[in-house]
Amino acid sequence: MLYRDAGTTGESLSLQGLGCMRFTSHAGIIDQAKAETVLSRALERGINYFDTAYTYPGNEACLGRFLAKGNRGRMLVATKLPHYQCASSADFDRIFDEELARLQTDHVDFYLMHMITSLTSWQRVREMGVEDWIARQRTSGRIRHVGFSFHGGIADFKQVVDAYPWEFCQIQLNYLDAHAQAGLEGLRYASGRGLPVIVMEPLRGGRLAVGLPEGARRAFAAVDPGLSPAGWGLQWLFDQPEVTCVLSGMNEVSQVDENCDLASRVAAGSLSSEQLSAYDAAIEAIRAVERVGCTGCGYCMPCPHGVDIPSCFRAWNAAASDGWVRGFSDYVMTTSLKAQPANAGRCVSCGRCARRCPQHIAIPQELARVRKGFEGIPYKAVMRFKGLKFKV
Numbered sequence: 001m002l003y004r005d006a007g008t009t010g011e012s013l014s015l016q017g018l019g020c021m022r023f024t025s026h027a028g029i030i031d032q033a034k035a036e037t038v039l040s041r042a043l044e045r046g047i048n049y050f051d052t053a054y055t056y057p058g059n060e061a062c063l064g065r066f067l068a069k070g071n072r073g074r075m076l077v078a079t080k081l082p083h084y085q086c087a088s089s090a091d092f093d094r095i096f097d098e099e100l101a102r103l104q105t106d107h108v109d110f111y112l113m114h115m116i117t118s119l120t121s122w123q124r125v126r127e128m129g130v131e132d133w134i135a136r137q138r139t140s141g142r143i144r145h146v147g148f149s150f151h152g153g154i155a156d157f158k159q160v161v162d163a164y165p166w167e168f169c170q171i172q173l174n175y176l177d178a179h180a181q182a183g184l185e186g187l188r189y190a191s192g193r194g195l196p197v198i199v200m201e202p203l204r205g206g207r208l209a210v211g212l213p214e215g216a217r218r219a220f221a222a223v224d225p226g227l228s229p230a231g232w233g234l235q236w237l238f239d240q241p242e243v244t245c246v247l248s249g250m251n252e253v254s255q256v257d258e259n260c261d262l263a264s265r266v267a268a269g270s271l272s273s274e275q276l277s278a279y280d281a282a283i284e285a286i287r288a289v290e291r292v293g294c295t296g297c298g299y300c301m302p303c304p305h306g307v308d309i310p311s312c313f314r315a316w317n318a319a320a321s322d323g324w325v326r327g328f329s330d331y332v333m334t335t336s337l338k339a340q341p342a343n344a345g346r347c348v349s350c351g352r353c354a355r356r357c358p359q360h361i362a363i364p365q366e367l368a369r370v371r372k373g374f375e376g377i378p379y380k381a382v383m384r385f386k387g388l389k390f391k392v
């Protein structure tokens, strides 16, 4: 296993981390024995970073049962504060106490503000007194390092990075989404300010592991037929020198072994030009089957009416490739759970953006499809819920 230094935390993180969110479950109940088999193998193979969250059903408790079997000292545990479920600092205490009890531990190594989407969402948590609360937890030793996980655009990401002395951050990144959300630009920005960067969704929720278009599989197989599509996805991230740790949800020992083999040999900057060209060909093949050929370049932005055009199209494409629920969830998180909504329904068809699009996308017409596809009854229900809790 290769390890990378995690900045001011003083920790050395395994390049491959274990995202616990995807443990195998039956009828909503996690298969504890299977999860522990995977966790044990991960430890044997040198993984030391384990990520969970308050809002992943049964997840912290599952991890806690494993920690309690004499494993706590060998594992760096990351979990998250669902600030969007909090109305005051009393909720921070209530939730964090519950997390420690579930995890059967007296401290969390890496604690994240979960799902920060903009500077406004961070300011809302701040106004509830989270900075003093963090200071108290640090003094008592209950939290060792503080960071945030992010879903939003690059401008917001940079503002959040600069708004607090974070010790690490977590972003979504993979070869297909190099220019979406924080993207490569955000990775380099954070790293340039000394922040270790943990990567989530390296395989886009499995989309880059299974169901790749034939053209993409051929592009990879022509260069290295022995490496799986998942391996191709992971090694692109291992090759990035600014990445500290890549989270992957593994629920089979064979997956742990495959990922750890790769994380033991792919050093930063080690991919050949031939390998890098294979990604370009694969991306082209994937884009060819997408609903909207948006590359996420952002030349169409800003929209005077606040629409986040690339995020709308990204979610719309995800709905086609990965299923409606995934696309919808992406859509709501990146365009609507914000103080300034940026959803497709805000478009007034002025046409200004379309003139700047190098892909010649008929943006207003495509946004109308996005609105029709996403902004129905479930969307309105989520927005009503937002009115109660998601004041971000």
Ligand code: SF4
Pocket: 302, 303, 304, 305, 306, 307, 309, 346, 347, 348, 349, 350, 351, 352, 353, 354, 363, 364, 367
């Ligand atoms: S057409 Fe719609 S998305 Fe484009 S600039 Fe006008 S209002 Fe914004």
Ligand code: SF4
Pocket: 293, 294, 295, 296, 297, 298, 299, 300, 301, 309, 310, 313, 356, 357, 358, 359, 360, 361, 363
């Ligand atoms: S300019 Fe076109 S390709 Fe670029 S983000 Fe906007 S819609 Fe997508």
